[in-house]
Amino acid sequence: MNATPVPPRAVLSEPAQDRVFAALANGTRREVLCLLRDGGPQPVQRLAEHFAMSRPSLSEHLKVLRQAGLVSEQRAGRQRIYRLEAAPLGEVQDWLGPYERFWRAKLASLGELLDRLPDDPDAPDDEAQ
Amino acid sequence: MNATPVPPRAVLSEPAQDRVFAALANGTRREVLCLLRDGGPQPVQRLAEHFAMSRPSLSEHLKVLRQAGLVSEQRAGRQRIYRLEAAPLGEVQDWLGPYERFWRAKLASLGELLDRLPDDPDAPDDEAQ
């Protein structure tokens, strides 16, 4: 099922990678991406309905997403339609590639381990600091 | 070869996701992960050889990675051996899943487009319509 002939992908510069990961390091912004993914391109107004924060604050989040290349905007009358731009996420995927075998290995042994335990000591939630 | 029987994966809480992405939003920390991936578990000293910054600063970065669950430490004499813990990266992969079809679609049409263009005008990425 891997038949897609993935075209060569421009590698993000280091600061660009920083911006993408930093943009993703915020629940509000991840939620925006999710809304655009599931709801298609939307004006700010409609996105804002889903959040408790002020609309200008949401605008700032959109700016961060724009600078990371994760969304694009298109003006339509007095609205600005935001659209998901998933290419940088593809680069994140590429970046993850070389690590994949590690978590697969870990999950395999962990899976066996869990199969042997009687119950599941649900996540100790290691909250330090 | 998709025979791996992937065990159920605990979903990271929102703040935990924040910590993982934030930890990845720094070139030094991504480089540390790469060193641990390619060089196996290593003491801080050996990691520090690759960076220009002070060793205490590197220690801080290791702390961030630890709090994100991306590395673990094991004491050995007066050394502390750091090891890659890739499980959170697996959760990042899971998070990416629902977006995959978007960048695949985009890359398909973009690939065709790029094949036609002479060079890459590091776009402000506004699409006319």
Add this chain to the structure above:
DNA sequence: TTGACGCGTAGGGAATCTCCTACGTATCGT
């Protein structure tokens, strides 16, 4: 024991983030 080594933490300074309210700008309806 004494001293060197390996590493973490304390504390501080500059920059950045995340939220707010106030305001500016462009567009739409009347």
Add this chain to the structure above:
DNA sequence: ACGATACGTAGGAGATTCCCTACGCGTCAA
């Protein structure tokens, strides 16, 4: 023209990041 709407930006407060130097603590070697 006018006010209402949709959105961005300015500016500021408080928290956090990222680097530094100084120092504390445990371990090894002599």
